[in-house]
Amino acid sequence: MDRRRNPPDGQERRLARRLRRGDADVIADLYAQYGSASYGVLLRTLRDRDAADDVQQQVFAEVWRRADQYDPERAGLLTWILTIARSRAIDHLRRRVPEPVSADEIVRLSGGGDRPDPTDLAIDRWEAIELLATLPDHERELLRLRFYEELSQTEIAAKLDLPLGTVKARMVRALRKLRAHLDEAEATS
DSSP: OOOOOOOOOHHHHHHHHHHHHTOTTHHHHHHHHHHHHHHHHHHHHHOOHHHHHHHHHHHHHHHHHTGGGOOTTTOOHHHHHHHHHHHHHHHHHHHHSOOOOOHHHHHHHHTOSSOOOHHHHHHHHHHHHHHHTTSOHHHHHHHIIIIISOOOHHHHHHHHTOOHHHHHHHHHHHHHHHHHHHHHHHHHO
């Protein structure tokens, strides 16, 4: 069985030639032809529209920068672009996963010479818990998901089955309340 790919159609050959020549207008045409397919891959991989939008821009910038590396004998334009999209999506996901950092490393990175006093850390945690307790349950839960579980606002909206705008508005409101409580506490100290 012959495993060679189907020969490119006329439109694909023209786009490939324009890309290799450095025709600045070709990116818009490539985007019109292949943008929805690459965006679909990004959205399925990242599950976040904002991230997919950002990575989509990176994909087409990379297509432009790597135009001289495109080999029509190895892959069609769509396959090449989707390969780049998949790679950039994986890169994005890898960057998003926080790496654990020890308390000693935090102190070293911050320039401090000593480990934080465990008593100070306990007091800070207690004050944070006390501050969070002043918030309504729905606002406290949003902040817990955002800062303790490190979910994005989009992930929180999906998890709680809320519109993204509602999540954003409630988080802003909750953070403003916390700021007001902190300002009030500082004023009385």
